[in-house]
Amino acid sequence: MTQPTGDAYPAHVGASEPQQTAYPVHPDPNATPYSIGGAFSWALSKFSANAVGLVGGAAVHTLLLALGPAIAAGGAFLFADSFSIESGGGGTYEEFTDWSLTPGSYVAIAFGLLVTLLLTAYSLSAYIGGVVDIANGQLTTFGSFFRPRNYAKVLGTVVLLSLALALGSLVFLVGAVVVVFLFWFAIPIVVDRGVGPWTALKQSASLVRANFGESLVTALLVGMVWVVGNSACGVFVIVTAPIATLIAVFALRRFAGDTIAP
Numbered sequence: 001m002t003q004p005t006g007d008a009y010p011a012h013v014g015a016s017e018p019q020q021t022a023y024p025v026h027p028d029p030n031a032t033p034y035s036i037g038g039a040f041s042w043a044l045s046k047f048s049a050n051a052v053g054l055v056g057g058a059a060v061h062t063l064l065l066a067l068g069p070a071i072a073a074g075g076a077f078l079f080a081d082s083f084s085i086e087s088g089g090g091g092t093y094e095e096f097t098d099w100s101l102t103p104g105s106y107v108a109i110a111f112g113l114l115v116t117l118l119l120t121a122y123s124l125s126a127y128i129g130g131v132v133d134i135a136n137g138q139l140t141t142f143g144s145f146f147r148p149r150n151y152a153k154v155l156g157t158v159v160l161l162s163l164a165l166a167l168g169s170l171v172f173l174v175g176a177v178v179v180v181f182l183f184w185f186a187i188p189i190v191v192d193r194g195v196g197p198w199t200a201l202k203q204s205a206s207l208v209r210a211n212f213g214e215s216l217v218t219a220l221l222v223g224m225v226w227v228v229g230n231s232a233c234g235v236f237v238i239v240t241a242p243i244a245t246l247i248a249v250f251a252l253r254r255f256a257g258d259t260i261a262p
Helices: 036-049 051-079 103-135 142-146 151-168 174-183 186-193 197-210 212-234 237-255
Strands: 081-089 092-100
Touching: 036 051, 036 212, 036 237, 051 103, 051 142, 051 237, 103 142, 103 151, 103 186, 103 237, 151 174, 151 186, 151 197, 174 197, 174 212, 186 197, 186 237, 197 212, 197 237, 212 237
Parallel strands: none
Antiparallel strands: 081 092
């Protein structure tokens, strides 16, 4: 594991000694080199110790994130104009209703997208903040996953990432995959360190380049966990999302050379 230079992720202030907690003592992950097995084992251990907050938080945030699209879809339908069309021939006709979007529909869609953006930033800053508390060795409660950390900076990062994904998608989706891979640590960095969006993007790319192989394998594992969560109409996402987030924060801390609570 190589630590990056230049725009590298700096050493975490105050991360040298995890805080004392009431958690059971587990093998110290800081004493061994990073491994995907170690990341998964740590994530499962912390998931078991914080299951109520992690699962409950994931369930509530999942519902919150559905609100924006619901507003957009519902508003578009509510303000749309309807009209009847008859079709057929030979004495047989069918009548059906068609819909046409109006300016009010487009306003509703725009408002729904804005709500989606604001709630996405809130959910990420609050939920990842709770996982960072776990990484710091702090005892968490249900409310730990609903306190936003560095919200404005997370919002700015979400905007930049959305623009980067939109541009990357123009390159046969390959660009979007590259964007996700290079910058997948950006939001956890903002939550953990409080740096600005542009700095977080640079530090994320620096960490990924310096630990390319391990980052790739970890990203694939996180992707597989998300795929499992989205099976059965997303029923399992309230379990797999916490595990994926724990793995990502573990990898971030270890790639950066920071300590993490056993």
